[in-house]
Amino acid sequence: MNSVTYKKLFPHKLLSIFMLGLWLAMSNSIGLGQWLLGGFLAWAIPYFTQAFWPQSMVIAKPWLALRFLLLVLWDIVIANAQVAVLIMGPRQKLQPAFMRIPLELKQDFTITLLANTISLTPGTVTVDLQMEEGYLLVHGLHVDDVEATIADIKSRYERPLKEIFECSKT
Amino acid sequence: MNIYLEVTISLFLLLGGVFALIGSLGLARLQDFFMRLHGPTKATTLGVGGMIIGSIIFFSATEAGLSFHELLIALFLFITAPVSAHIVGKAALHRQIACEERTRNIPWQRQSDNSDSTS
Amino acid sequence: MLQNVIQLTMFIVALALVLNVWRLCIGPSLPDRILALDTMYINTIALLVLFGMHEQKTLYFEGALLIAVMGFVGTVALSKYLLRGDIIE
Amino acid sequence: MTLLSIILLPLLGALLPVYTERFGRTICAYSAAIGPLCALGILLGSSASVFSGHIEQVYIAWLPAIGLDLSLRLDGLGLMFALLIVGIGLLVVLYARYYLAQRDSLGKLYALLQLFMMAMLGIVLSSNLLLMIVFWEITSLVSFLLIGYWSDQSDARKGARMALTVTGAGGLCLLAGALLIERIVGSFELDAIFAAADQIKAHASYPVILVLVLLGAFTKSAQFPFQFWLPHAMSAPTPVSAYLHSATMVKAGVFLLARMHPALAGTDGWFYLVTFTGMATLLFGAYNALFKHDLKGLLAYSTISHLGLITMLLGFSTDLAVVAAIFHIINHATFKASLFMAAGIIDHETGTRDMRKINGMWKYMPHTALLAMVAALAMAGVPLLNGFLSKEMFFSEALHIESMGMFSWVFPLSATLAGIFSVAYSVRFIHDVFFNGEPVDLPKYPPHEPPRYMIVPVEILVGLCLLVGIVPNLTVAPFLQAASLAVLGHDMPDYHIAIWHGVNLPLIMSFVALAGGLLMYRQRSGLFAFYERKYRHDEKIMFESRVQFSVRMAQMLTDLIQNNSLQRYMALLIGAAVVAIGYALLPGIPWPQDFALTALEPVSLLAAIVLTVGALGTVLLHHNRFAALLLLSVVGLVVSLIFVRYSAPDLALTQISVEVVTIVLLMLALYFLPQITPNESGAKRVGRDIILATAAGLGMGILTFAMLTTPYQTLSDFYLANSVSGGGGANVVNVILVDFRGFDTLGEITVLAIAAVGIYAMLNGLHLPLPQADGDGRRWDKEPHPPILSVMARILLPLAILVSIFIFLRGHNAPGGGFIAGLVTSVALILQYLASGTLWMQERLRWRYRRVAVSGVLIATLTGVGSWFFGYPFLTSTFDHFHIPLIGEIELASAMIFDTGVYITVVGATLLILAHLGKLAQTSHSPRPPTSKAFSGADLNKGDD
Amino acid sequence: MEILISAVIAILTSCGVYLLLRGRTFPIILGLTLLTYAVNLFIFMSGRLNTSASTIIGVGDQYADPLPQALVLTAIVISFAMTAFVLVLALRARAELGNDHVDGRNSIEEIKS
Amino acid sequence: MNHLIIAPVLLPLLTAIVLLLGTGRPPRIQRGISFISVCAQLAVALVLLSIAAGDQTLVYALGNWAPPFGIVLVLDRLSALMVALTASLAFFSLWYAARGNDKPTDSLHSVMHFLLMGVNGAFLTGDLFNLFVFFEVLLIASYTLLLHGGGAARIKSGLHYVLLNLIGSSLFLIAAALLYGLTGTLNMADMAVKVANTSAEQAPLMHAAALLLLVVFGLKAAMVPLYFWLPRAYASASAPVAAMFCIMTKIGIYAIIRMYSLVFGTEAGLLANVASPWLWPLALITLTLGAAGALAARELRLQIAYLVVVSVGTMLAGVALNSVAALGATLYYLLHSTWVCAALFLLADIIMRQRGATSDRIITGPRLKQPVLLGTVFFIGAAAVIGMPPLSGFIGKVMLMRSAVSDEQTFWLWFLLLASSIVMVTALSRSGSTIFWRTENRTAKADKADHLALAAVMALFACTLALSFAASPVVNYTQATAAQIMAPNNYIDAVLSHQTVEGVHHE
Ligand code: NA
Numbered sequence A: 001m002n003s004v005t006y007k008k009l010f011p012h013k014l015l016s017i018f019m020l021g022l023w024l025a026m027s028n029s030i031g032l033g034q035w036l037l038g039g040f041l042a043w044a045i046p047y048f049t050q051a052f053w054p055q056s057m058v059i060a061k062p063w064l065a066l067r068f069l070l071l072v073l074w075d076i077v078i079a080n081a082q083v084a085v086l087i088m089g090p091r092q093k094l095q096p097a098f099m100r101i102p103l104e105l106k107q108d109f110t111i112t113l114l115a116n117t118i119s120l121t122p123g124t125v126t127v128d129l130q131m132e133e134g135y136l137l138v139h140g141l142h143v144d145d146v147e148a149t150i151a152d153i154k155s156r157y158e159r160p161l162k163e164i165f166e167c168s169k170t
Numbered sequence B: 001m002n003i004y005l006e007v008t009i010s011l012f013l014l015l016g017g018v019f020a021l022i023g024s025l026g027l028a029r030l031q032d033f034f035m036r037l038h039g040p041t042k043a044t045t046l047g048v049g050g051m052i053i054g055s056i057i058f059f060s061a062t063e064a065g066l067s068f069h070e071l072l073i074a075l076f077l078f079i080t081a082p083v084s085a086h087i088v089g090k091a092a093l094h095r096q097i098a099c100e101e102r103t104r105n106i107p108w109q110r111q112s113d114n115s116d117s118t119s
Numbered sequence C: 001m002l003q004n005v006i007q008l009t010m011f012i013v014a015l016a017l018v019l020n021v022w023r024l025c026i027g028p029s030l031p032d033r034i035l036a037l038d039t040m041y042i043n044t045i046a047l048l049v050l051f052g053m054h055e056q057k058t059l060y061f062e063g064a065l066l067i068a069v070m071g072f073v074g075t076v077a078l079s080k081y082l083l084r085g086d087i088i089e
Numbered sequence D: 001m002t003l004l005s006i007i008l009l010p011l012l013g014a015l016l017p018v019y020t021e022r023f024g025r026t027i028c029a030y031s032a033a034i035g036p037l038c039a040l041g042i043l044l045g046s047s048a049s050v051f052s053g054h055i056e057q058v059y060i061a062w063l064p065a066i067g068l069d070l071s072l073r074l075d076g077l078g079l080m081f082a083l084l085i086v087g088i089g090l091l092v093v094l095y096a097r098y099y100l101a102q103r104d105s106l107g108k109l110y111a112l113l114q115l116f117m118m119a120m121l122g123i124v125l126s127s128n129l130l131l132m133i134v135f136w137e138i139t140s141l142v143s144f145l146l147i148g149y150w151s152d153q154s155d156a157r158k159g160a161r162m163a164l165t166v167t168g169a170g171g172l173c174l175l176a177g178a179l180l181i182e183r184i185v186g187s188f189e190l191d192a193i194f195a196a197a198d199q200i201k202a203h204a205s206y207p208v209i210l211v212l213v214l215l216g217a218f219t220k221s222a223q224f225p226f227q228f229w230l231p232h233a234m235s236a237p238t239p240v241s242a243y244l245h246s247a248t249m250v251k252a253g254v255f256l257l258a259r260m261h262p263a264l265a266g267t268d269g270w271f272y273l274v275t276f277t278g279m280a281t282l283l284f285g286a287y288n289a290l291f292k293h294d295l296k297g298l299l300a301y302s303t304i305s306h307l308g309l310i311t312m313l314l315g316f317s318t319d320l321a322v323v324a325a326i327f328h329i330i331n332h333a334t335f336k337a338s339l340f341m342a343a344g345i346i347d348h349e350t351g352t353r354d355m356r357k358i359n360g361m362w363k364y365m366p367h368t369a370l371l372a373m374v375a376a377l378a379m380a381g382v383p384l385l386n387g388f389l390s391k392e393m394f395f396s397e398a399l400h401i402e403s404m405g406m407f408s409w410v411f412p413l414s415a416t417l418a419g420i421f422s423v424a425y426s427v428r429f430i431h432d433v434f435f436n437g438e439p440v441d442l443p444k445y446p447p448h449e450p451p452r453y454m455i456v457p458v459e460i461l462v463g464l465c466l467l468v469g470i471v472p473n474l475t476v477a478p479f480l481q482a483a484s485l486a487v488l489g490h491d492m493p494d495y496h497i498a499i500w501h502g503v504n505l506p507l508i509m510s511f512v513a514l515a516g517g518l519l520m521y522r523q524r525s526g527l528f529a530f531y532e533r534k535y536r537h538d539e540k541i542m543f544e545s546r547v548q549f550s551v552r553m554a555q556m557l558t559d560l561i562q563n564n565s566l567q568r569y570m571a572l573l574i575g576a577a578v579v580a581i582g583y584a585l586l587p588g589i590p591w592p593q594d595f596a597l598t599a600l601e602p603v604s605l606l607a608a609i610v611l612t613v614g615a616l617g618t619v620l621l622h623h624n625r626f627a628a629l630l631l632l633s634v635v636g637l638v639v640s641l642i643f644v645r646y647s648a649p650d651l652a653l654t655q656i657s658v659e660v661v662t663i664v665l666l667m668l669a670l671y672f673l674p675q676i677t678p679n680e681s682g683a684k685r686v687g688r689d690i691i692l693a694t695a696a697g698l699g700m701g702i703l704t705f706a707m708l709t710t711p712y713q714t715l716s717d718f719y720l721a722n723s724v725s726g727g728g729g730a731n732v733v734n735v736i737l738v739d740f741r742g743f744d745t746l747g748e749i750t751v752l753a754i755a756a757v758g759i760y761a762m763l764n765g766l767h768l769p770l771p772q773a774d775g776d777g778r779r780w781d782k783e784p785h786p787p788i789l790s791v792m793a794r795i796l797l798p799l800a801i802l803v804s805i806f807i808f809l810r811g812h813n814a815p816g817g818g819f820i821a822g823l824v825t826s827v828a829l830i831l832q833y834l835a836s837g838t839l840w841m842q843e844r845l846r847w848r849y850r851r852v853a854v855s856g857v858l859i860a861t862l863t864g865v866g867s868w869f870f871g872y873p874f875l876t877s878t879f880d881h882f883h884i885p886l887i888g889e890i891e892l893a894s895a896m897i898f899d900t901g902v903y904i905t906v907v908g909a910t911l912l913i914l915a916h917l918g919k920l921a922q923t924s925h926s927p928r929p930p931t932s933k934a935f936s937g938a939d940l941n942k943g944d945d
Numbered sequence E: 001m002e003i004l005i006s007a008v009i010a011i012l013t014s015c016g017v018y019l020l021l022r023g024r025t026f027p028i029i030l031g032l033t034l035l036t037y038a039v040n041l042f043i044f045m046s047g048r049l050n051t052s053a054s055t056i057i058g059v060g061d062q063y064a065d066p067l068p069q070a071l072v073l074t075a076i077v078i079s080f081a082m083t084a085f086v087l088v089l090a091l092r093a094r095a096e097l098g099n100d101h102v103d104g105r106n107s108i109e110e111i112k113s
Numbered sequence F: 001m002n003h004l005i006i007a008p009v010l011l012p013l014l015t016a017i018v019l020l021l022g023t024g025r026p027p028r029i030q031r032g033i034s035f036i037s038v039c040a041q042l043a044v045a046l047v048l049l050s051i052a053a054g055d056q057t058l059v060y061a062l063g064n065w066a067p068p069f070g071i072v073l074v075l076d077r078l079s080a081l082m083v084a085l086t087a088s089l090a091f092f093s094l095w096y097a098a099r100g101n102d103k104p105t106d107s108l109h110s111v112m113h114f115l116l117m118g119v120n121g122a123f124l125t126g127d128l129f130n131l132f133v134f135f136e137v138l139l140i141a142s143y144t145l146l147l148h149g150g151g152a153a154r155i156k157s158g159l160h161y162v163l164l165n166l167i168g169s170s171l172f173l174i175a176a177a178l179l180y181g182l183t184g185t186l187n188m189a190d191m192a193v194k195v196a197n198t199s200a201e202q203a204p205l206m207h208a209a210a211l212l213l214l215v216v217f218g219l220k221a222a223m224v225p226l227y228f229w230l231p232r233a234y235a236s237a238s239a240p241v242a243a244m245f246c247i248m249t250k251i252g253i254y255a256i257i258r259m260y261s262l263v264f265g266t267e268a269g270l271l272a273n274v275a276s277p278w279l280w281p282l283a284l285i286t287l288t289l290g291a292a293g294a295l296a297a298r299e300l301r302l303q304i305a306y307l308v309v310v311s312v313g314t315m316l317a318g319v320a321l322n323s324v325a326a327l328g329a330t331l332y333y334l335l336h337s338t339w340v341c342a343a344l345f346l347l348a349d350i351i352m353r354q355r356g357a358t359s360d361r362i363i364t365g366p367r368l369k370q371p372v373l374l375g376t377v378f379f380i381g382a383a384a385v386i387g388m389p390p391l392s393g394f395i396g397k398v399m400l401m402r403s404a405v406s407d408e409q410t411f412w413l414w415f416l417l418l419a420s421s422i423v424m425v426t427a428l429s430r431s432g433s434t435i436f437w438r439t440e441n442r443t444a445k446a447d448k449a450d451h452l453a454l455a456a457v458m459a460l461f462a463c464t465l466a467l468s469f470a471a472s473p474v475v476n477y478t479q480a481t482a483a484q485i486m487a488p489n490n491y492i493d494a495v496l497s498h499q500t501v502e503g504v505h506h507e
């Protein structure tokens, strides 16, 4: 089996594994029947929908990815508390700002991940993406220093993402 | 179900509930759209997350074996919430909805106060 | 105790829903209203999760899952309408 | 059967001429004559037995359930009439052969004439009153076609319509009368009716019956005040007039009077109604006839007058009056038919019927003139002619009626007066046409004698006038006797028809009439001037204007009610429903007596508040359509929460999925519609609508509450008990859907498939103006597919499909099933459309959605059909458990295949609808320059074009 | 709760009916949707209020009447099909008649002229 | 077990599916499939008719679930008659349509078969909710058919028709749910038993449900004040559709007869004959307004549509009289009016095509290409629809008039029937004489009517003539049908004692 047909037969291995896990979680059961059925579906669905998602994502550094994931989760939880305080606090003290974050990332997928990460972590929401000009427009709820926040985002989220997904081969 | 479990679940639930309420409060009381956007996107999502954890513990304790399927809901929410926020924000941006005056770098006012501009 | 906490949380979430619908009514802008609706979807999910615990049944899981999917699609469609008018191009 | 053949022969004759017309007019005429000739032969053959008092009868069952059967009789009255109908009909056939112009279709005329003859024969030979009415109305119908023969003439059309309306209406009255008679007698058979004559006359509804039957007779026989249609029927070709207005159509009315005489006559009601109607008609016709300048007009009014005479005689009801009436029927038929034919000849040869132009015809066509003059004298009642005899009898009877006491003199007086006029118009007919100087401005000049055979019918008829007039006992006596027997029911009274009874009062009256008539004609110029001044109205115009008026009234009424306003129709429909509920609950709303209400829950209360805000908000914000849409979604969301609250997770799943698809759909449509609903309802309308809406809401609320608090017993225990064992599924709702009530589901997915097919057809070729900006005039965003959205949508697709398969597979035992799974799949694919666009999707998904949808229905249907092969009814399900090592037990149910059909249908239909609607913008055109205000509020003010 | 549910159905009906009586297609369709909600709830209520019950055999010990639920499902699907149809019909009407009035006339225009 | 009962539902359904799957095939093949199917349906319908004539009520339990738990189809005289009438109408409509009146072909034929499925299902089903489902099937099909061919007039009337019927469907659901909520059953026979035993407290609610159903069926039947949708809709529909639609009002009438004899009939205890006091006056007003509309109409097809309204009024009056004689007469009249009105719609189409731009407006226009032939056919049709003897309309009316009992009934029914007849005489003589006689001095440029299309029209008229001259067997059938309807216990017994097939669903 050459690599092309192999790739066609199993277009998204990672997705397949993920889906199998999902299936087992959904059916709330780990019987053999569910493994078989889930395994079949985890193969069949990506196979039949591959036309919809042609480029496959490759994680170059899985451990970094895991670390990044935990980081983001942590950020979500901790900083959410801050936002809660901000929301409940006096409204007039908030210092909102729009920020343009210049992008080093090139791929749709990673940019999307970055944008979503920014949105999920507190205080910032990605409201626009300009691919040609290469920046994300982010709204911050309470930004003391615009430049610092941009730099923080770039180092905290963009760089790891670039390493995980885009710096692999090519 | 033992009392510690109950307390844990209760904590998760109440915390989640409070976050959800705060998110909605933010939506209700903040001054402009872009500020309001933050509340639901995060607080509410996190709140639901908390409740889902509570639920997972609850059902894992009451039914036989672990019950993970609620996790799927949280997964979906965390995947979709930022995209929702993005697309609504984009719409607002497109419509150039009035912002609080103190907002810096309002994109459609770039010509007038370029001084503060980033990049 | 747990039942009382569940009920209380449900009440809190319901209160959040009322706040959402208030925002939905007063707007003022259409994105505001869409945002309010989207929040309502999420709060509804919370309500379903809580209700499942209240009833001690897992029957509402699919409902919550579906609301998550449908709420997302709805929000996307509504926002796209404001952006492009033609939501399917 | 011979009787039936008498009726059917002309019917055959009706078909022949249409076919033979192409072989020339003579052959056509011969072929037309064959049927009537045979019928005549049969009639004459039967006459001997009729004379001997025998009544030949035929009965063929047609519709015994309602008493409508082919029941025929040939008695004296019928024989006499049948002979007139067939005999004069034959002469008309001959006459028409020469009368009709080359451009007119002779075959059509013959066909109609014979159809008419058939109907007339039916009337006079019917032994069943209902059957008689059948033929009666056929004569009305066919006369419409005959009078309208020259359909390009406005007069002909109007005359035809008038005749049809008047005589048709009379026929319907007669029908009502007949039905009333049948209620009393229990049969439509004449024998039964005659036998029950006393019973009828004594019955409370006799006056109604009498009036209804008389209305039938009077309209047909052109009695005052229904006479007006007859003069206008003169726009028919003359052969038609000669036939309809001498021997047939108009005589049907007096025939009916004679026929029903045994059953209805002999009461005061009959006497007054019939006599005075006849008298009024007699005078009215006679008076007007004198002043008509149209030859046929004169004859028409004369006909009216003579019909009045006959009616009056039948009103007298004495035996001799009846005999006189019958006698005059025969006489009038002969002389009037010949006069019409003569008039037609003159018209034919001169090109006009205006007596002011036609003068001195004696010089040009002496033969015709002689015949016409004899006939006219018969009409005037001059001795030695048949008219004289019956008129003498009439005078004599008029003198004998004493039931009016001291006022009985009105009868002889009016008879004499009518006689004077009758003489005067007859003299005018003779003098003004054949003498009175030279013709003026004739369209055809010089006139000459008609073709030889055209005049033969006139000769025969005039000959008959003379024969009857001179030797009545050798000619008509037996017919008269037989007919009288049929009408009176007993033998003829002792009477004697003779030319000379000695000098008696009737003779003196005749002489007064003759002298008076001549005198009156001499003084005509003054009378004419008087008439012109006094009497100028045209019944045709009046009738038409009345019809026009009723048409306008109908139009006003219809436009008033049917104003094409959906808002009104909706209000009426909803109002009807409100009335239905209100009326039913009026006697008392069943409040619960010992019903424990469930406690109010705070969370539910909050949810209800949210729902109320959503619903009211939708209404209040409905002018801003997009905002209303958002509020509507809230309502849907809370409704699904209610489903959850009350133990219906399946419903919640369905509701939430359908909701989103519907919202997407609404937005797809809203793009092409105005964004703002104009404020166009006035305060009154809004007030009305609020009242109606409140009433409807109140009604529904009360119904709900009453239902919720009423105990009930349901079938559902059966479903709960049999779901697992009989349907193989734990989710009872799903088992009901795919098994217990799978037929409903089959219908439901068929609805979905049809909707898809219909929408596909509607979208085909639909072009809508493309809005270039949103409601506020903002141009659209330039980016059609935001990349973040596209990426996430693609990631979500496999996940969503996984979820949908999960929901499908679990559906039989847990909330879910084919329908919801189908919606989830559809929504996942719609998300791709939203995020990446139609073109992108078309490259990846090459399904033809219509086929997909239909295939789903096919799968479901075939699953159902499959059970036939096991000897079970449609849709019988089967399932079994299989134990597979390592995996465990697996259940396979045929219902799953059915559910697959549902799934496929839903996916196909939903995607067809949404994808094709989404494609609309690509196929639509953009008729306007892309200005920023192109499709906004201004749109409403400018109107779209 | 019975009163609350009745009130909810009453309000949905009233709002739906009011919108149904408007003159433009879009509000009418909104009204139709509201009325459909009311009707679906009404059908659902013909199985009475069942809390803490289910229609899944083996889940819980109380069972709700499953039949009305099945009927509502059918009704939802059918009304979805109908809504889609009437919506496209409204578009077609807009194209053919030039406006979105149900009677094909633009009443503001008429009032003005 | 006789699977033939379900054939009137499945045959058209499968035909429609096959036609849609075969989209793109030449019209010839599509028409062929459609026509063969409709012939088969006609044959099936006639067999069913002969079965039902044996006075046996046949029950078909779908899914082999015994009534009242599963859905049943019930074949009695009435349903057999209606199914046969539908098949005959479909036969002629599709025959006519196949002569070039069916473009785009695939959608017309397939949707027509979907319609047939819905109509037949509605006639055959013995389940109230299933009746709703089939109503929806036939309605959605009818919406599509009504719009077939497009154009502003169709769209406008279609919009009204669709929206009104959507409300009607909602009302149906409310009524059905209410009845379920009170009786706990949807099977009509079972419901009849339960309704008959209604307590006094429940009676008002039942009454409300019964009257709501009357509104629903009244809307379908085009009863005043719910007839508004009909005239414009019928007048603007394409000819084969308009002809086929002549069955639509009869579905409402059928439902009224079925519901208010079986469930709310004479034997329904507290709810006996709840519809009668409404039906009678509304029927008479319908009759009157229909006649006025026919007189007022400015277009021929609109006039015919109003004649349909008149026939609806007539039939409803017969139903309201609530006796075997009246019901028998009504059913006979139903056959008559369906055929005649359908034939007139088809004829109007032929006429309209020949008149070119003048179309069917009742004004002076060019001379027709075949004035005598078309005129004769029109004349017969007009006479039949008015109720002139000896045609079927007359027989039907006489039967109906004879069935009136009380003086008041007699007066109003006779008066209005006869008055409407004379109004129709005036109306049709005006339109007929204008169209055929008051012509311009030029002949229409159009082609002669297609022979086979014309033959379809004439054959349909021939049915009317056959109905007139061979009235006796038909009247016997309809009278026996009426007797069967008025004795609903046979129906109830047949359904409730139905035995399912052994072997499945039995533990
Ligand atoms: Na003269």
Ligand code: NA
Pocket (backbone or CB within 6 Å): C086, C087, C088, C089, D917, D918, D919, D920, D921, D922
């Ligand atoms: Na589009």
